[in-house]
Amino acid sequence: MINSISILREIIAYVFLITGTYFLISNAIGMIRFPDFYLRLHASSKCLIAGSISVLMGCIVLEGISYISLKLIIIIIFLLITNPVAIHAIAHFAYNYSIKPQKIVKNDIKQ
């Protein structure tokens, strides 16, 4: 009984870890394949955040309840607060650097 629960926990943990690694690899390939700067930034924000959260969640499931999993939760909260802000800072910097989005369909910003 105990053995099957530990096996189930390992399976859940590795599912989380493998999805996280998949998101990180898709971030790396998207950074190369996308044609425009802002599109690359989309790949770099969403896939990066989801991948890192998924890897850390896998580590928490592998660990169980202890001080180390609390530290990992603090890392998750820190990444959730700071990483979108860092991406926003880079996008704002590029907007001031006068990089225009290419292939635009409709533009609502009054020039």
Place this chain on the structure above:
Amino acid sequence: MSRVHKIFRKFYKIGLVLFLAIFLLFIFDEIQNLDIKRYLSEHYISEGVQETGAINLVTSVLYDYRGFDTLGEATVILTAAATLSFMTPIKKVKMLGTEFTIIIYQTIIIIIPFLVVLGMNLIFFGHISPGGGFVGGVILAMIPILVTINYGITFSENKLKPNHKSLLEGIGAIGFILLGLLGIFAGSNFLASGQANFGLGNPGELISAGLIPYLNLMIGIKVGAGLAAIFNSLIKEG
């Protein structure tokens, strides 16, 4: 002709880097296969915990066995901060920079208490977990740097005066030397904590390892104040 020259220059740089990498690889391979018996490192690893009382071996080497070298490293930061504050102009030249939006301001305000707790934890737990005075000082120095890039140099120097920073740095340096002199009063060498038996305690508790936590605290204060002073004077020069 010029195009050939340009291509040659590009490949010359790449070839230089590759040559250096292969050279370093051979050197590391040689170092791995050397037959020198490492008496000193084996002594540190086997007896370090009992002699100094600190679980973290790096800290026990840095503040006990080689404490005098750490004093030398700390002097480098003191000299750099003193020289920079001596050379900067009194009149503040504003350095150009992109304006941040209100979102980034708000995030930085939320992060500041987290940084204080993290830095203090790294300093005070330097002898039983990874960390130490240098890293904790850098984390604490991030707070004045963040305030400087957020609200500008004038606000930052109004809140934390440069004189106070240099006073804090002096307290760190002099305190380190005074703690070192305690070893001489106890009848041992300069900067001796393990040899002079200053209450080593049980390894793994907060109050243990003799003088090492206090030395950590002094180094943390000194590095934090010094780095903040260096950053502010570099920004002011423009």
Place this chain on the structure above:
Amino acid sequence: MLYLILAIILSIIITFYRLIKGPSVPDRLAAMNSIGVMFLMILVLLSYYFERKIYINVALVYGVSIFMNVLIMVKYLQKPEKGGSSD
């Protein structure tokens, strides 16, 4: 666990192409940020692989320093006056 670490190292190497090639400065900044977070994941996974879980503190400090790095770079980098490669 080792194969996951190798996969993340592979993705770091792929992202390095954008860091070197990148036509403009913000491209390089975005590549630098993503390489930093990927390396943070490697630090967490390595502490599990060697079973020294106390080294998660290193990952915390590294995560703080990435954020600082991006903010200072964004603050003090400027567009060159003439001859810059904007488009």
Place this chain on the structure above:
Amino acid sequence: MKKKLLTFILTLALWLVFAGHINFSVFLLGTLVTIICSIISRMFAAEVFRLLLMNYEVKVSFVKIYYIFLVVGAFIYDAFLSAVRVSKHVFEINPSFSPKTVQIKTSLQNLPSIMILSNLIALTPGTLIMDFNILNKNYFIHWIDVRSEDEAALKKALIGKHEKWIAKIFE
């Protein structure tokens, strides 16, 4: 006074998590560090824990806790959904995009709520904030793929729903 006690307990809990074990000496040092932390954060930022400093009744606070869980759940759900969509674009053979920049006006007043809404917008499927105007409270947003006008209205409604939740917490 009650709110100050709450901030004290939160910072002390952070210290104990970092410390790794609970002891009498660790606890004593933690109180000292918490006092130093409150002094420094008072020096630089007056309104650090603005959410906790406000006055409200017991029944209202339970409702607020429910909405906090809702927002955190929306955070993580949006992150995964958007990552799946973007990674679907990555592995297409001929990726086709229709990007669009748009501006959205918010009705939020507090600065922390604006920050949290911007974090949420950075994670909803295919949006990215380029600029924020403090006078008009306008977000300039870059969207990755919007095929038609209906889809745009749908996504604007999604952002409006998040905005309503955050307004329940902070205002």
